[in-house]
Amino acid sequence: MKKSVIGYPRVGSKRELKFALEKYFRGEIPIEELIKTSKELRTYSWLVQKKAGIDFISSNDFSFYDNMLDTSFMLGVIPERYKKLCLSKPDTYFAMARGYQSKNGDLTALPMKKWFNTNYHYIVPEFDDKVEIRLDDSKIVEEYKEALSCGVQTKPVVIGPYTFLKLSRFSGKKQLVDFAKEISAAYRNLLKNVACLGAKWIQIDEPALVLDMTDEDKKLFKTMYNDVLEEKPIKILLQTYFGDVRDFFDELVNFDFDGIGLDFVEGKETFELIKKHNEIKKQSGTCLLFAGIVNGKNIWRNNYEKTSILLEEIEKYWKGEIVLSTSCSLLHVPYSVKNEEKLDSTILEHFAFAEEKLIELSEIAAKDKNTLEKNKKLFNKQRILEDSLLKEKINNLSKNDFTRLPPFAEREVAQKKKFKLPLFPTTTIGSFPQTKEVRLNRANFKKGIISKEQYIHFNREKIAECIALQEKIGLDVLVHGEYERNDMVEYFGENLEGYVFTQNGWVQSYGTRCVKPPVIWADISRKNPITVEWSKYAQSCANKNSKKSVKGMLTGPVTILNWSFPREDISLKESAFQIALAIRSEVLDLEANGIGMIQIDEAALKEKLPLRKADWYSEYLDWAIPAFNLVHSGCRLETQIHTHMCYSEFIPIIQDIDNMDADVITFEASRSNLEILQALKEKNFRTEVGPGVYDIHSPRVPSVEEIVKALEKMKKYIPESKLWVNPDCGLKTRGLVETEAALKNLVAAAKKVRG
Ligand code: GLN
Ligand code: ZN
Numbered sequence: 001m002k003k004s005v006i007g008y009p010r011v012g013s014k015r016e017l018k019f020a021l022e023k024y025f026r027g028e029i030p031i032e033e034l035i036k037t038s039k040e041l042r043t044y045s046w047l048v049q050k051k052a053g054i055d056f057i058s059s060n061d062f063s064f065y066d067n068m069l070d071t072s073f074m075l076g077v078i079p080e081r082y083k084k085l086c087l088s089k090p091d092t093y094f095a096m097a098r099g100y101q102s103k104n105g106d107l108t109a110l111p112m113k114k115w116f117n118t119n120y121h122y123i124v125p126e127f128d129d130k131v132e133i134r135l136d137d138s139k140i141v142e143e144y145k146e147a148l149s150c151g152v153q154t155k156p157v158v159i160g161p162y163t164f165l166k167l168s169r170f171s172g173k174k175q176l177v178d179f180a181k182e183i184s185a186a187y188r189n190l191l192k193n194v195a196c197l198g199a200k201w202i203q204i205d206e207p208a209l210v211l212d213m214t215d216e217d218k219k220l221f222k223t224m225y226n227d228v229l230e231e232k233p234i235k236i237l238l239q240t241y242f243g244d245v246r247d248f249f250d251e252l253v254n255f256d257f258d259g260i261g262l263d264f265v266e267g268k269e270t271f272e273l274i275k276k277h278n279e280i281k282k283q284s285g286t287c288l289l290f291a292g293i294v295n296g297k298n299i300w301r302n303n304y305e306k307t308s309i310l311l312e313e314i315e316k317y318w319k320g321e322i323v324l325s326t327s328c329s330l331l332h333v334p335y336s337v338k339n340e341e342k343l344d345s346t347i348l349e350h351f352a353f354a355e356e357k358l359i360e361l362s363e364i365a366a367k368d369k370n371t372l373e374k375n376k377k378l379f380n381k382q383r384i385l386e387d388s389l390l391k392e393k394i395n396n397l398s399k400n401d402f403t404r405l406p407p408f409a410e411r412e413v414a415q416k417k418k419f420k421l422p423l424f425p426t427t428t429i430g431s432f433p434q435t436k437e438v439r440l441n442r443a444n445f446k447k448g449i450i451s452k453e454q455y456i457h458f459n460r461e462k463i464a465e466c467i468a469l470q471e472k473i474g475l476d477v478l479v480h481g482e483y484e485r486n487d488m489v490e491y492f493g494e495n496l497e498g499y500v501f502t503q504n505g506w507v508q509s510y511g512t513r514c515v516k517p518p519v520i521w522a523d524i525s526r527k528n529p530i531t532v533e534w535s536k537y538a539q540s541c542a543n544k545n546s547k548k549s550v551k552g553m554l555t556g557p558v559t560i561l562n563w564s565f566p567r568e569d570i571s572l573k574e575s576a577f578q579i580a581l582a583i584r585s586e587v588l589d590l591e592a593n594g595i596g597m598i599q600i601d602e603a604a605l606k607e608k609l610p611l612r613k614a615d616w617y618s619e620y621l622d623w624a625i626p627a628f629n630l631v632h633s634g635c636r637l638e639t640q641i642h643t644h645m646c647y648s649e650f651i652p653i654i655q656d657i658d659n660m661d662a663d664v665i666t667f668e669a670s671r672s673n674l675e676i677l678q679a680l681k682e683k684n685f686r687t688e689v690g691p692g693v694y695d696i697h698s699p700r701v702p703s704v705e706e707i708v709k710a711l712e713k714m715k716k717y718i719p720e721s722k723l724w725v726n727p728d729c730g731l732k733t734r735g736l737v738e739t740e741a742a743l744k745n746l747v748a749a750a751k752k753v754r755g
Pocket of ligand 2: 429603644645646730
């Protein structure tokens with residue numbers, strides 16, 4: 001069997017691209033040096049795939065920033081305001097990605113959005129009315145030639161016209177349909193040009209086919225591809241990933257594609273679709289099936305036995321040749337296990353990062369008995385530290401464990417009585433500026449340069465300062481500042497049993513930003529209290545003066561799970577409940593230690609919402625919301641539970657958010673729209689709410705008037721008794737000066753609105 005890889009990581013195993021880009025942005029290296037680094041990275045990825053015997057290797061999967069942005073450039077979709085800067089091509093590109101500062105004012109970057117259900121973010125293409133579609137395929141041509149000169153014949157890969165249009169924004173009068181025809185024509189020319197280069201195949205990625213499709217969408221796809229495929233000069237692999245194409249399977253196999261790439265890992269129905277369409281045996285004679293069987297998103301070794309059984313089944317129903325493939329681009333996993341020196345080999349042998357996945361493809365194809373046997377042994381090993389008591393505890397959970405009593409209305413009355421907060425109480429989301437010294441203190445403690453006592457002493461001083469500052473500013477509900485954490489998930493991972501951490505497991509999140517998700521290795525449990533001492537100390541500082549409440553600060557189970565590499569041997573639901581029980585113990589300990597308000601952040605709750613509506617509840621919300629309920633259902637009536645979310649686009653699941661049954665929710669809303677406010681009103685949203693009144697992503701200090709205006713608007717939709725006043729998100733990336741100024745204005749605005 002032949003082997004194909006959809007795309008390869010590009011940021012560099014030591015994040016070379018990130019560092020080169022940042023140097024270029026700071027003006028420390030010329031563009032030539034950046035290009036040189038990028039060449040080395042591409043060469044490395046082609047050769048490593050060639051060495052592993054991959055038959056279909058991609059080119060043009062590299063990007064200086066983002067593949068969607070590359071596609072915008074390929075088609076000439078550049079908004080007028082960036083063209084007007086009259087910059088070089090690369091600098092126009094980076095201006096769209098990151099914004100541009102000039103004497104005549106600042107131009108903001110194009111917005112970023114999450115790439116389907118991954119933690120990668122793409123730059124949203126913008127069509128204004130001045131856009132004229134013009135094909136510029138120089139990047140594709142150059143990278144194809146470059147690979148050839150390394151001795152590698154590649155399949156160039158491009159994002160398909162349907163996905164590109166579906167993910168674009170139209171800022172003028174012209175809409176999607178007004179551009180469809182010209183875009184199809186550009187792709188048709190692209191095919192010709194790529195064929196002229198001597199390429200045998202091109203891979204066209206259409207992941208938008210795994211989203212729900214309307215009749216109009218189907219029509220759009222058909223119209224465009226009828227155009228694109230006219231006089232097709234090259235073999236086309238139509239590649240999908242991140243799910244199944246259940247809305248469109250019949251139509252898809254009827255197109256004149258030479259190969260179809262389907263995801264058998266996340267595509268729950270992919271196999272059934274093939275099976276049900278048994279008759280395609282007749283039709284698919286010459287069409288290759290690129291079967292995505294090696295998970296491109298998680299880091300565990302493939303189970304060869306299971307995969308072989310699946311492949312045998314697929315072979316029964318697919319008459320054409322089958323090519324083994326990754327389920328999606330390997331962009332979403334780190335480079336290689338070889339770069340991990342600290343983890344025990346008994347752990348590492350269970351991991352497969354990008355490079356190891358290449359070998360897996362070869363081994364699955366080779367079907368060597370010894371290899372299969374070795375793989376089987378690995379899966380039979382008792383690797384997980386199973387906690388039988390925990391299992392039993394989860395099995396025995398009953399409805400009561402997921403229900404907080406008394407109901408919200410009673411709690412609201414009791415809490416108002418207890419806390420005696422003014423109307424429109426002011427608060428922040430948790431973190432305060434993480435200055436150099438704060439980070440150094442953590443780093444020095446980790447390296448053993450300072451003692452635990454010194455580390456704690458420093459943080460306590462910071463906490464005392466932070467409380468005093470908030471009291472001076474006049475905030476109503478305080479926070480301790482989160483100086484002990486670098487990251488809201490890593491911190492809890494490090495303090496819970498069951499997690500392991502990689503040294504170099506970097507995955508690109510967007511542009512130059514990478515994340516290193518912790519790995520859930522075993523059953524999760526909490527051995528000791530994690531945050532209690534910090535919170536107790538912070539509250540004691542406040543008790544000396546203002547006697548105001550300091551919120552305990554935790555990360556919720558769904559967010560901890562969503563930002564980790566999850567286990568595959570137990571369900572996500574089970575993992576979520578394990579984490580929930582651990583955080584629940586922390587909540588109860590905080591409560592027992594006199595902490596009256598506890599915030600449980602669910603910054604990433606919406607991230608893993610299934611792509612298709614039909615799967616929202618059965619696959620996700622039916623356990624995700626209960627996991628949150630489980631965390632706080634044991635609290636006393638007067639303990640006020642807060643939660644925070646880093647977005648406000650939750651209208652479709654607004655009822656589920658209310659069902660989390662928190663007492664207060666804060667969320668990002670400064671740039672937001674009336675829609676969310678309207679929805680809160682219409683749905684009679686019960687939870688008290690703090691829609692962020694200013695954007696913390698920029699150092700700009702909002703004026704009092706501006707915040708008053710935002711509040712006046714919010715008051716029209718949210719009952720006065722339920723409205724909180726707070727920034728959008730945590731302040732850890734901000735400077736101290738602007739933070740103090742902004743919060744002062746926030747407090748002044750709240751006072752003004754109170755009258
Ligand atoms: N409590 C966290 C903070 O303030 C929340 C961060 C987040 O939502 N991303 O930093
Ligand atoms: Zn946030």
